[in-house]
Amino acid sequence: MTITITAFERSPDGGKGLARDTRVRWALEEVGQPYQVRPVSFQALKEPAHLALHPFGQIPTFEDGDLTLFETGAIVFHIAQRYTGLLPDDANARARAITWMFAALNTLEPPIVELGMALLFERDKSWYAARLPMLQDRVRVRLGELSRRLGDADWLDGAFSAGDLMMVTVLRRLNASGLLDEYPDVAAYVARGEARPAFRRAFDAQLAVFNAASRS
Numbered sequence: 001m002t003i004t005i006t007a008f009e010r011s012p013d014g015g016k017g018l019a020r021d022t023r024v025r026w027a028l029e030e031v032g033q034p035y036q037v038r039p040v041s042f043q044a045l046k047e048p049a050h051l052a053l054h055p056f057g058q059i060p061t062f063e064d065g066d067l068t069l070f071e072t073g074a075i076v077f078h079i080a081q082r083y084t085g086l087l088p089d090d091a092n093a094r095a096r097a098i099t100w101m102f103a104a105l106n107t108l109e110p111p112i113v114e115l116g117m118a119l120l121f122e123r124d125k126s127w128y129a130a131r132l133p134m135l136q137d138r139v140r141v142r143l144g145e146l147s148r149r150l151g152d153a154d155w156l157d158g159a160f161s162a163g164d165l166m167m168v169t170v171l172r173r174l175n176a177s178g179l180l181d182e183y184p185d186v187a188a189y190v191a192r193g194e195a196r197p198a199f200r201r202a203f204d205a206q207l208a209v210f211n212a213a214s215r216s
């Protein structure tokens with residue numbers, strides 16, 4: 001039974017790989033598991049067939065036999081637990097890698113998404129000019145803290161893990177904001193993640209879906 005994930009039929013990011021299916025694709029590529037993709041339109045996301053898989057009407061979902069999952073944290077964690085390559089064998093190192101997954105999703109992603117939403121949807125609002133610096137500073141605080149922790153290391157805790165995978169995909173959402181440029185070591189960390197062959201394969205695969213939709 002081949003794993004099936006869902007992704008946007010036509011991603012609003014223009015093929016930049018910022019939609020969250022990229023992190024699931026990347027995890028599957030890292031562990032060498034083949035998968036197929038079912039593209040879903042925005043309309044179909046909110047229809048009963050998709051809502052049966054994902055209660056919030058979002059992508060991605062993950063189906064493997066009789067198992068259906070949603071939430072990328074849970075999906076990547078499942079992949080990392082089930083297959084070799086994304087979590088260390090040592091129990092304590094494994095727990096720390098999982099901690100970084102939660103940190104990416106609970107501590108970094110919220111202010112990054114909040115900033116992204118403001119940049120996309122609030123530019124014409126009366127409060128935008130006053131709110132933007134506050135949102136940027138909240139992200140800067142986290143980038144500064146991450147930068148201090150990273151130091152000279154390539155990855156967050158020893159070898160590359162699911163924690164790095166999640167963190168890099170979360171940080172990539174800042175690519176267009178210019179904020180990563182203020183933290184060259186964090187920018188280099190993201191670039192290291194993006195240079196991994198498994199990431200390249202995941203990125204190219206999502207781009208192919210976007211390009212196919214653009215041609216149709």
Ligand SMILES: N[C@@H](CCC(=O)N[C@@H](CS)C(=O)NCC(=O)O)C(=O)O
Pocket residue numbers: 018019020021045057058059060070071072073
């Ligand atoms: N916390 C969820 C977020 C999922 C999510 O926000 N998906 C976006 C695409 S990246 C989506 O489907 N947006 C369309 C919508 O919410 O209607 C996860 O990590 O899986």
